[in-house]
Amino acid sequence: MVLQIDLSALKANYRALASHAPGSRAAAVVKANGYGLGSGEIAAALFEAGARDFFVALASEVAPVRQAVGAEARIFVLSGHMEGADPGDAIPLLNSPGQYFRDRAMRPDRPFGIQLDTGMNRLGMESGEWAGLKQEILAQNPVLVMSHLACADEPGHPMNANQLVAFREMTQGVTAMRSLAATGGVLLGAEYHFDLIRPGIGLYGGQPFSDAQPVVTLSLPVIQTRDVLPGETVGYGNTWTAQQPTRVATVAAGYADGIHRALSSDGDVPRLNLLAGKIRCPVLGRVSMDLITVDVSALEEIPAALDLLSPLQTVDAVAGIIGTIGYEVLTSLGNRYKREYL
Numbered sequence: 001m002v003l004q005i006d007l008s009a010l011k012a013n014y015r016a017l018a019s020h021a022p023g024s025r026a027a028a029v030v031k032a033n034g035y036g037l038g039s040g041e042i043a044a045a046l047f048e049a050g051a052r053d054f055f056v057a058l059a060s061e062v063a064p065v066r067q068a069v070g071a072e073a074r075i076f077v078l079s080g081h082m083e084g085a086d087p088g089d090a091i092p093l094l095n096s097p098g099q100y101f102r103d104r105a106m107r108p109d110r111p112f113g114i115q116l117d118t119g120m121n122r123l124g125m126e127s128g129e130w131a132g133l134k135q136e137i138l139a140q141n142p143v144l145v146m147s148h149l150a151c152a153d154e155p156g157h158p159m160n161a162n163q164l165v166a167f168r169e170m171t172q173g174v175t176a177m178r179s180l181a182a183t184g185g186v187l188l189g190a191e192y193h194f195d196l197i198r199p200g201i202g203l204y205g206g207q208p209f210s211d212a213q214p215v216v217t218l219s220l221p222v223i224q225t226r227d228v229l230p231g232e233t234v235g236y237g238n239t240w241t242a243q244q245p246t247r248v249a250t251v252a253a254g255y256a257d258g259i260h261r262a263l264s265s266d267g268d269v270p271r272l273n274l275l276a277g278k279i280r281c282p283v284l285g286r287v288s289m290d291l292i293t294v295d296v297s298a299l300e301e302i303p304a305a306l307d308l309l310s311p312l313q314t315v316d317a318v319a320g321i322i323g324t325i326g327y328e329v330l331t332s333l334g335n336r337y338k339r340e341y342l
Helices: 007-019 031-035 039-049 059-069 097-106 127-139 158-170 183-188 315-321 326-331
Strands: 002-005 053-056 074-077 091-094 113-115 144-146 177-179 216-228 246-252 273-276 279-284 291-295 305-309 338-341
Touching (some): 031 059, 031 326, 039 338, 091 144, 127 158, 246 279
Parallel strands (some): 053 074, 113 144
Antiparallel strands (some): 002 216, 273 305, 279 291
16 A cells, blocks of 8 residues: 655645745644654655744654754644643643643743634633733743634635634734634635744645645555456445446455545445546445455456545545545554655
8 A cells, every 4th residue: 555645746835825925934734743644754845845833733743843854943832831741842832821830830941832712712822811911921922822713714704804803902912923824824815824824734735725736646456356246245234236247356455544434335326436547446335444345347457556545536535525624534544554755
């Protein structure tokens, strides 16, 4: 199983998103092991493309990124300074008064940032907490004050404007760098950009950045083929029955590799295709732990592998079949894939 990552496309996506905010510094989000693609390799490529600020979710994610980008880059930890999780040479984005006091007691001279809650009710200091500590915190010179948009993927959603107003009000008098926009926020326009943008999923070819270049190709090896006669069934539960002679290939991948079981066919109606070049080959029956069965009757020759992800079938296309998002598809890709960086 080969997961190919096109680093030139990754870099092009970074530069394209940066160009949407020419007055802002462009960071890169490489959390969750670089969205499942390998945080070290991803961060190194983005550093080559010009990124000097990187965001991870947890302190435990810092080490491979630091090794890839060296001492020059800044690494921000979105979860802040949790108890027992020393951010080391990274910059924690402190989310609560408790985190603030812990960090200042343990790291009094080290850089830090602040995350504000502007209405998402997930992470960040609430307005009352911030008001009570604002002057004390600003006197210690945080390097970044940020918040996160809840509905940036929906440009017309009123929550975007509400959070923008709240962020402006909460950051009045702040001289540190300010940041509000991830990928969706970058695309909302200049008023959301502030000093630093934080693209994530758009770097990896996902929505809402519709102009992104595809970054990932996932090829699954064909183990065996067989001819199935009318009336015969395929896979667990006999959920798919041949209506005509069908050439069936079995490929080496399954839900243990992040290919969701909900991508199984709906009885005799396929939900998902694998690709042989441009030819679509329907998945038959249930996706099992390690194997998928596919109708390859349309192929003159059976290839060594079939593609699940390609420029013709993106992570968002696969995600849409089961009502999820491209983020989940990418970050679910397992460790059994051989990752090749182009």
